[in-house]
Amino acid sequence: MFYCGQCPPRCCGAGTERIIYGPAGATGATGATGVTGATGATGATGATGPTGATGATGTTDTQALSAFSVPSAPVTDGGAVTFDLNYVQTGGDITHAAGSADIEIAAAGTYYVQYTAVVSPAGTTLPATNIVTFAVNGQAVSAGAGAAQFTSASPSKQITAATIIEVTAVPTTLQVISSGGTFIYSSATINVFKV
Secondary structure (H helix, E strand, O other), X not given: OOOOOOEOOOEOOOOOOOOOOOOOOOOOOOOOOOOOOOOOOOOOOOOOOOOOOOOOOOOOOOOEEEXXXXXXXXXXXXXXXXXXXXXXXXXXXXXXXXXXXXXXXXXXXXXXXXEEEEEEEOOOOOOEEEXXXXXXXXXXXXXXXXXXXXXXXXXXXXXXXXEEEEEOOOOEEEEEEEEOOOEEEEEEEEEEEEO
């Protein structure tokens, strides 16, 4: 049998057989999707982009005070400790006049206060306990008090007090208050700074 696509009507007349081609059939249904192939290897990392410009430098607002008193000075029961000199005074929110017991705070905020001194009893009935506390506008601060106990007039002892205060109304006056009798203070220092 021979097939021929050149002689109409699409037939081949070799011998006694003829093949006649009918019209094309309808397209069959699409076959199922094949299995997904394996993921290809990760490409190389691209080049690093340029560094951005440096931002503007922020401003600082340091508010701090350090005052001290070197010579010995007695303080009676319930009296405020005075400070002869200022060592550091940065910014205008915390101020102190030399020779005064008052630390003035002119801006609301949170402040850290620390006091230290060498103390000894002066004519106080022994045994005695010296207590130092902070007062804000005349009101005692319950936290951060320091204490030193004496059974004899000597030796002198170190006393330290520290606390954090919240200033909400200004101006505010801060003081260090001594209680328990009359005591002599020397080498006293107070540090106050805004946090």
